[in-house]
Amino acid sequence: MQGAVRTEKPVILGISGSERAGGNTDLALDYAGELVRGRGATFRTVYLRDHRISPCSPCGDCNSRTIPCALPDDMPAIVEEMKRADGIIYAVPVHGFGLAHLMQIFIERAGVGFLRFDRPLANKVGGIIVTGRRYSDASVHNQLVDNLLLNRMILVGSGFPALIRNTSPEPGLNDTEGLDALERMAHRMIDMTLLLRRHRSATGEPVLPLDDRNERVERSRSVS
Known part of the structure; x- marks a missing residue:
């Protein structure tokens, strides 16, 4: 119903791209989950290592097909979890x-096989955590920034990116500056989620237009 107030808790979905259970990325x-729950929101986690995710196959029809990817794996269920969330945090190590x-x-797989058709993550709040020893964490962060922006998500700033560094062989959250950035990001994600909800409740409309959902469709229209 237009203008209806959503009373359920905001949901933040964390997606871990680490093979190592209990490592720096999971920690x-x-x-982040503790911080989100401390704000009264719901935090759910998807560990990609626990799911069957097929690499893109050589079928070659990704740029022409009009329906989601047909490879039989766990991707459809994960994508549905993403659609149900108010915000998504990608957490990944540097390898x-x-x-x-x-x-x-x-x-x-998510982008080409599922999300590009109508950009269902548009207007969701996005966050990124990158863990590493010392090098290339900013490059990995930038790649994920591009991915969030491609999906029309709202990337909240935290002053500095949440890059968590640990030169010890043992997992641990010892990077004070990195943790400060993570804390700011988590709180700003909740703040933005609540702001978006208040805007929609007051106006009945999303804060950003949803008519530009598929750049391929718009491009084909302009060519024709």
């Missing part, structure tokens, strides 16, 4: 100076 995402392969496979 950072758990901490080989780049994005860990689990997250790379995931964002490829």
